[in-house]
Amino acid sequence: MALSAEESGRLAGLLTSHADRVMSRWVEVAAGSLRGRLSQAELRRQVEDLHRSMVGTAEHGPLHLDGEHAAELRAVLADLSRGRARQGFSATETATSIFALKDVLLEVMEADAGESTLRDYVAYSRLVDQMGLFTFETYVRTRESLIADQAEQLLELSTPVVKLWEGVVAVPLVGTLDSARAQVVMERLLQTLVDTSSPYAIIDITGVPAVDTQVAQHILKTVVAARLMGADCIISGIRPQIAQTIVALGIEFGDIATKASLADALRHVLRLTGVETARRQPRRDR
C-alpha cells in the first residue's frame, strides 16, 4: 500500500509547486463540511501542518503511513483527530477534512495531466484513504478514553459515604446500581465504618429508580458484610411504588430495618443509641 519512491517524489513535487493553491483549496473544501464551527485560522494552521509533514515524509522516499519516517505525519494526524474529538466534532467531520485532499489533488492534477497521472492519482487517493482511516481510529480511541474517564469520575462522584451523626454513616445511592458500583459502595461503606468506628449505617435508595433482584441482592450482600463487621444497617428511602414492586417480586429483607425516609432512619438510629430528640419548649415572652 506504500507509494513507490517515484510516486512519493512526484507527490512531494506536486504539493510543493502548488503549495498555496493546494492549501487554500484544502481549507475551502474542508471548511464546507465543518459548517463554520472551526475558525478559518485554526483550520488553516492544521492544513499547513499536514501539508508540511506530508511533503517532509514524501521527500524521504517511499511513503508508507505505517513506516518509520512517517511518524511525524502520524503525529500530526493524531493531533488533529484528538483535537476534533475533544471539541465535539463527529468522526465523519474529522475524516472528511482529510478526504478533502482528494478533491484538491484531482483539481491540481487535472490541470497538467500526463501519462502517469491516473496511476498516481489512484495511489495518492489510497494514501489519503489510509490517512483518513488513521484519523478515524485515533478519533474513536480518544472518544473511548474520554468515556472511560467519565465513567470512572461518575463512579467516584456517585458513591459518597457521609457521616450523619456520631456513630452513624449514610450512603445515598443515586442512579443505577450495577455490579461495579455496588462493589465500590460496599468497599467505601465498610472502610468508612472502620475509619469512623460507626456502629450504624444507613443505605438510602431514594435515588434508585428501580429495585430489581440484582440491586436487592447487592444491597443485601452489603448489609451482611457490614453486619459481619459489627455494624447495623438500615435501608431508607423506600418509596410506595418500590415497596409494592419488592413485594410482587418476592424479595425479602428479613430482619433488616427499613424506613420510608432518611429522616425516619436517622430518628430510628438515634432512638436506638439513646439520643432523645425533642422540640424545644416555646419561650413564653414571644
Add this chain to the structure above:
Amino acid sequence: MITGVDVGQPQTQAIRSDEDVVRVRQLVRTVAVAVRLSLVDQTKLVTAASELARNTLVYGGGGSVEVNTVDNGLRRGVRIVFADSGPGIVDLDLALTDGYTTGGGLGLGLSGARRLVDEFDIWTAVGEGTRITVTKWSR
C-alpha cells in the same frame, strides 16, 4: 395468553451488555409514561423488564427486545417481547419456581417478573432459544 393489538411502531433494542439492560429500562419507562401507566405500574413494568432483559443477557447469551404500545379497545398498554437464541429452558416449571436459580442470583427474576405484569407468555425450546412476551395494561 396474549390479547390486544399492537398500535404504533415497535421500538427495538439489542441486549448485548449490562449497559443495554439500562437502555431497555429507559426505553420501557419512556413508553410506559407515554401510555400513562401509573407510577406504581411504571415501576413494576420497568423492574420486570430489567429482570427479563438481564435473563436474556445472562442465560440467553444476549438477544433483543421489542417494545410496543397495545390497545384492546378499552385500555392501552405496553407490550415487551424479549427474544434470544440461547440454550432455552430445560424445566420451565422449575425455572418459574421462587428461589430457583442456576446463576447465583436470588432466583426471583423470572417468577417475580411474571407477578409484576398483567400478561406473561413464555415460549422456549432447548437449543433454540427463549421468547417471553409481557404486557402491562393501564388502569
